Amino acid sequence: MIETEQPCLNIAQQLSAVESAITAAKRVLIHDHIDHCLNHDTAQVLEEMKALSKLL
Numbered sequence: 001m002i003e004t005e006q007p008c009l010n011i012a013q014q015l016s017a018v019e020s021a022i023t024a025a026k027r028v029l030i031h032d033h034i035d036h037c038l039n040h041d042t043a044q045v046l047e048e049m050k051a052l053s054k055l056l
Contacts, residue, residue, distance in 0.1 A: 027056075033052070
């Protein structure tokens with residue numbers, strides 16, 4: 001879009017859409033990890049949840 005000299009507003013809107021899509025994908029990945037991958041060992045789960053929360 002930059003190469004074709006699209007208006008700045010259009011470029012900003014597309015960048016915002018990309019950011020939103022990445023954020024949504026990250027949430028899905030983290031929720032899937034919580035649902036399917038976390039061990040039932042409470043101490044380990046707590047540590048992983050702390051680490052995951054920093055990524056949100």
